[in-house]
Amino acid sequence: MKICCIGAGYVGGPTMAVIALKAPDIQVTVVDMNAARIAAWNSDTLPIYEPGLDDVVKEARGRNLFFSTDVKATIAAADIIFVSVNTPTKTYGVGSGRAADLRYIESVARTIAEVSTTPKIIVEKSTIPVKTAETIQQILAANTSGAKFQVLSNPEFLAEGTAVPDLFNPDRVLIGGERTPEGDAAVETLVSVYARWVPRERIITTNLWSSELSKLVANAFLAQRISSINAISALCEATGADVDEVANAIGKDSRIGPKFLKASVGFGGSCFQKDILNLVYLCESFGLPEVAAYWNQVVSMNDYQKRRFSARILKSLFNTVADKRIAVFGFAFKKDTNDTRESAAINVVRDLLAEHANVVVYDPKVPAAEIMSDVLGKGETNPRLTVATSAYEAALDAHAIAIVTEWDEFKTLDYTKIFADMHKPASLFDGRNIVDLAKLRAIGFRAHGIGR
Numbered sequence: 492m493k494i495c496c497i498g499a500g501y502v503g504g505p506t507m508a509v510i511a512l513k514a515p516d517i518q519v520t521v522v523d524m525n526a527a528r529i530a531a532w533n534s535d536t537l538p539i540y541e542p543g544l545d546d547v548v549k550e551a552r553g554r555n556l557f558f559s560t561d562v563k564a565t566i567a568a569a570d571i572i573f574v575s576v577n578t579p580t581k582t583y584g585v586g587s588g589r590a591a592d593l594r595y596i597e598s599v600a601r602t603i604a605e606v607s608t609t610p611k612i613i614v615e616k617s618t619i620p621v622k623t624a625e626t627i628q629q630i631l632a633a634n635t636s637g638a639k640f641q642v643l644s645n646p647e648f649l650a651e652g653t654a655v656p657d658l659f660n661p662d663r664v665l666i667g668g669e670r671t672p673e674g675d676a677a678v679e680t681l682v683s684v685y686a687r688w689v690p691r692e693r694i695i696t697t698n699l700w701s702s703e704l705s706k707l708v709a710n711a712f713l714a715q716r717i718s719s720i721n722a723i724s725a726l727c728e729a730t731g732a733d734v735d736e737v738a739n740a741i742g743k744d745s746r747i748g749p750k751f752l753k754a755s756v757g758f759g760g761s762c763f764q765k766d767i768l769n770l771v772y773l774c775e776s777f778g779l780p781e782v783a784a785y786w787n788q789v790v791s792m793n794d795y796q797k798r799r800f801s802a803r804i805l806k807s808l809f810n811t812v813a814d815k816r817i818a819v820f821g822f823a824f825k826k827d828t829n830d831t832r833e834s835a836a837i838n839v840v841r842d843l844l845a846e847h848a849n850v851v852v853y854d855p856k857v858p859a860a861e862i863m864s865d866v867l868g869k870g871e872t873n874p875r876l877t878v879a880t881s882a883y884e885a886a887l888d889a890h891a892i893a894i895v896t897e898w899d900e901f902k903t904l905d906y907t908k909i910f911a912d913m914h915k916p917a918s919l920f921d922g923r924n925i926v927d928l929a930k931l932r933a934i935g936f937r938a939h940g941i942g943r
């Protein structure tokens with residue numbers, strides 16, 4: 492069996508590496524039109540940082556895992572084609588700012604139709620609006636020169652930073668297909684791939700639309716929990732309650748559960764906001780404005796939380812940060828990844844620059860050029876924004892520290908030394924509730940957390 496995966500990104504790369512590792516008899520080729528990315532997958536420095544990924548790639552690459560820019564030939568030779576291209580929020584025209592931009596999906600469907608001469612199973616791995624399989628089917632049917640296609644939905648639930656363990660041991664694998672004999676056969680083929688390492692009872696099969704929708708709903712529910720606890724964090728700050736204590740107390744109720752209740756500076760990442768906006772747009776398109784408004788509030792609350800964090804810094808620093816040095820600890824959207832897409836750090840740094848602060852960012856995995864271009868735009872510079880190579884360097888002569896990403900190293904820094912090197916009063920704003928505020932206050936910091 493030959494698998495082709497189109498899109499060598501955060502999903503395509505790790506997902507296919509794990510399939511290749513677990514199914515040595517299947518030849519897996521990941522293709523991308525981005526030659527630099529493919530070159531990186533073929534090098535010792537992979538294009539994405541994911542704990543454990545290097546070992547998986549090293550074992551399978553060259554054996555039955557390949558990375559290539561030859562998109563057409565790889566498609567033509569494959570039995571199963573995973574479509575794992577980006578589906579960003581549309582930035583133009585109808586649905587701008589909310590709808591998913593499906594141009595990459597459509598272009599892939601056209602290429603598949605153009606070069607296929609044998610039957611293929613097309614697997615939607617990208618996150619897409621409900622009914623996208625119908626679009627793909629129509630494009631294939633209108634352009635094919637006789638090859639037969641089955642379109643399946645197989646959304647990916649991995650989280651960045653834990654991609655490898657998530658793929659080794661998924662809570663579930665979801666596969667949607669057409670309820671026809673041909674559809675069932677295609678579903679069974681894909682089930683047999685995952686069944687090499689995922690227990691059968693964790694492989695769920697549904698109709699196409701349930702599978703497509705479940706992905707958007709899973710992300711909406713996860714993000715809703717974060718916005719809910721973040722909303723409560725504001726109330727905690729107003730009342731003297733401690734949001735971590737509240738989260739612990741409610742999370743002990745087995746109906747609520749303890750996970751995804753960590754108050755923060757706001758959720759980031761390439762998925763949550765994009766997928767909720769996609770859901771909101773779908774609801775509006777199907778004439779359900781009340782449902783759309785309900786889910787839109789999850790994103791609005793997140794925007795509020797990000798703004799609230801910057802505003803608190805400003806207020807605590809006597810309502811001016813102009814010409815003050817602020818050290819920002821962390822820039823990635825969460826720990827253990829170099830991904831900065833939609834990171835709350837971008838908003839916080841921009842807010843501080845707008846107040847004429849001198850901002851020094853330190854992140855253990857994000858390159859300086861990425862930080863500059865995320866905040867300022869490609870190729871732009873601003874003398875007020877610099878990047879340090881350590882937390883200590885960033886905090887030197889700073890008036891305040893803002894912890895924005897929960898990297899483990901920020902928990903064990905020598906804060907006594909850091910305090911000694913800062914202007915006084917020295918403030919610390921913990922946007923992740925990872926440091927001990929009482930200890931910091933004992934050192935002399937004016938220390939603030941989220942929701943406490």
Ligand SMILES: NC(=O)c1ccc[n+]([C@@H]2O[C@H](COP(=O)([O-])OP(=O)(O)OC[C@H]3O[C@@H](n4cnc5c(N)ncnc54)[C@H](O)[C@@H]3O)[C@@H](O)[C@H]2O)c1
Nearest residue numbers: 498499500501502523524525575576577578595617618647
């Ligand atoms: N990042 C995550 O953790 C995550 C998790 C689950 C689902 N998803 C979804 O998976 C999809 C991919 O996400 P990602 O983070 O891997 O994106 P990404 O931007 O990292 O990777 C997508 C890749 O597809 C390539 N591509 C686009 N069009 C192409 C074409 N016509 N031919 C060849 N290559 C093409 C791009 O060059 C890019 O390298 C999205 O729909 C996303 O919502 C992402």
Ligand SMILES: O=c1ccn([C@@H]2O[C@H](COP(=O)(O)OP(=O)(O)O[C@H]3O[C@H](CO)[C@@H](O)[C@H](O)[C@H]3O)[C@@H](O)[C@H]2O)c(=O)[nH]1
Nearest residue numbers: 647648649650651717751752753755758759760762824825
């Ligand atoms: O209690 C929490 C949990 C998370 N976050 C933040 O929420 C964001 C998203 O975190 P996480 O969900 O762990 O990472 P993602 O890689 O964005 O993964 C989400 O998005 C993926 C893409 O769709 C899905 O596949 C995953 O199941 C889903 O968890 C990050 O900024 C986190 O810091 C919090 O603030 N509090």
